[in-house]
Amino acid sequence: MEVLNRLGQTPGGAGYHVNYDSASQRLFVGCGTSLWIYDTQDTANIHVVARRPLLGLVNETDLFGDILFVAATHDGVWALDATSDTLTAIAHYEMTGDSAAYDLWRTHDTLYVADGRRVRMLRYDTITDTFTWLATFGPNESFCVSRKGDYIAVGARGIPKGTVMVYHFTNLEVSVAMWQSNNVWDLQDIQWGDLRDDIIYVCGGPQNLLFTQSFFNALYLDGPFLTAVDSFSVPGIIGFAQANINNMDSQNDTLFISTGAGLNNLWQTVVPVYDATGLPDTAMVHLADIRPGLWHFDVARMHGTPYLAMSSEWLGVLISDVSQLQPEDTLGFLETGGWCQRAYPKGDTLWACMRGYGICQ
Numbered sequence: 001m002e003v004l005n006r007l008g009q010t011p012g013g014a015g016y017h018v019n020y021d022s023a024s025q026r027l028f029v030g031c032g033t034s035l036w037i038y039d040t041q042d043t044a045n046i047h048v049v050a051r052r053p054l055l056g057l058v059n060e061t062d063l064f065g066d067i068l069f070v071a072a073t074h075d076g077v078w079a080l081d082a083t084s085d086t087l088t089a090i091a092h093y094e095m096t097g098d099s100a101a102y103d104l105w106r107t108h109d110t111l112y113v114a115d116g117r118r119v120r121m122l123r124y125d126t127i128t129d130t131f132t133w134l135a136t137f138g139p140n141e142s143f144c145v146s147r148k149g150d151y152i153a154v155g156a157r158g159i160p161k162g163t164v165m166v167y168h169f170t171n172l173e174v175s176v177a178m179w180q181s182n183n184v185w186d187l188q189d190i191q192w193g194d195l196r197d198d199i200i201y202v203c204g205g206p207q208n209l210l211f212t213q214s215f216f217n218a219l220y221l222d223g224p225f226l227t228a229v230d231s232f233s234v235p236g237i238i239g240f241a242q243a244n245i246n247n248m249d250s251q252n253d254t255l256f257i258s259t260g261a262g263l264n265n266l267w268q269t270v271v272p273v274y275d276a277t278g279l280p281d282t283a284m285v286h287l288a289d290i291r292p293g294l295w296h297f298d299v300a301r302m303h304g305t306p307y308l309a310m311s312s313e314w315l316g317v318l319i320s321d322v323s324q325l326q327p328e329d330t331l332g333f334l335e336t337g338g339w340c341q342r343a344y345p346k347g348d349t350l351w352a353c354m355r356g357y358g359i360c361q
Contacts, residue, residue, distance in 0.1 A: 205245065211260075
């Protein structure tokens with residue numbers, strides 16, 4: 001029996017994750033199992049300044065000084081040198097067994113990693129460049145996590161009901177509040193409100209196995225009570241458009257929500273934009289629908305600019321001017337590659353037909 005060795009890897013793939021750092025004006029893009037960094041200081045000349053192939057799907061990134069933390073599914077959590085054009089690895093926290101790095105939230109040097117089972121609390125030592133495990137908490141099937149102030153919200157998947165639990169950081173053994181709904185059994189993401197400390201946004205994922213509908217919920221934390229104060233849904237079409245509210249970003253509680261391929265009433269796939277500043281007393285207000293093309297997976301408000309970045313399986317990264325919330329106000333596309341349609345070896349050369357890349361060898 002011969003051992004297979006990986007000889008190399010071309011960084012690229014369908015756009016799955018996008019994040020923006022306003023201080024350095026850099027856009028971090030998860031292209032399948034690789035990570036690219038774009039310099040966006042000159043919007044007429046957005047260009048790649050660093051990239052690195054990984055072994056897991058890039059789910060989340062977080063910049064901590066010159067260190068970029070990356071959650072990459074079964075590859076685990078990486079600490080990369082964000083000043084290097086090859087994103088040199090500094091430290092690695094490996095995931096084993098049936099756990100994976102699905103979501104990442106950082107508070108100072110403490111990382112919270114939802115691993116599909118529970119949430120791992122890690123500390124990163126900048127002197128020794130090492131990760132140290134501190135605790136494990138949260139409900140079973142924990143898939144996403146977010147912290148604001150003293151409270152940590154954890155989203156867990158489950159059949160027939162998805163669950164949101166809130167913990168005080170001083171006691172991770174017992175939750176202070178819980179909410180469940182059968183509309184979010186495949187819960188995807190969770191975030192706290194911008195202007196208030198008692199609002200939690202929940203990206204519910206597909207409501208059913210046919211991906212025909214997906215729900216977004218806004219929750220209100222009032223002492224031991226966690227209740228839904230507003231929600232909306234997007235539809236899909238079996239075999240064509242899969243409704244999956246999977247990610248979001250916000251600015252002053254104006255919400256930009258990724259729906260996978262959720263539709264509006266004009267039968268176009270959309271990123272809905274909502275004003276949530278009236279919560280919990282008044283309902284969210286639908287402001288507009290931005291159109292990022294099919295199969296979009298993440299959005300990032302480019303704070304300090306009028307732009308929104310949207311990652312797309314088909315288009316790579318789409319950047320739109322959302323200052324006036326015009327659906328077609330597109331600045332441009334950034335190609336990230338796609339998936340391999342067919343490969344053919346000839347001698348010692350492998351020819352590959354890559355969607356988005358063309359032909360590679």
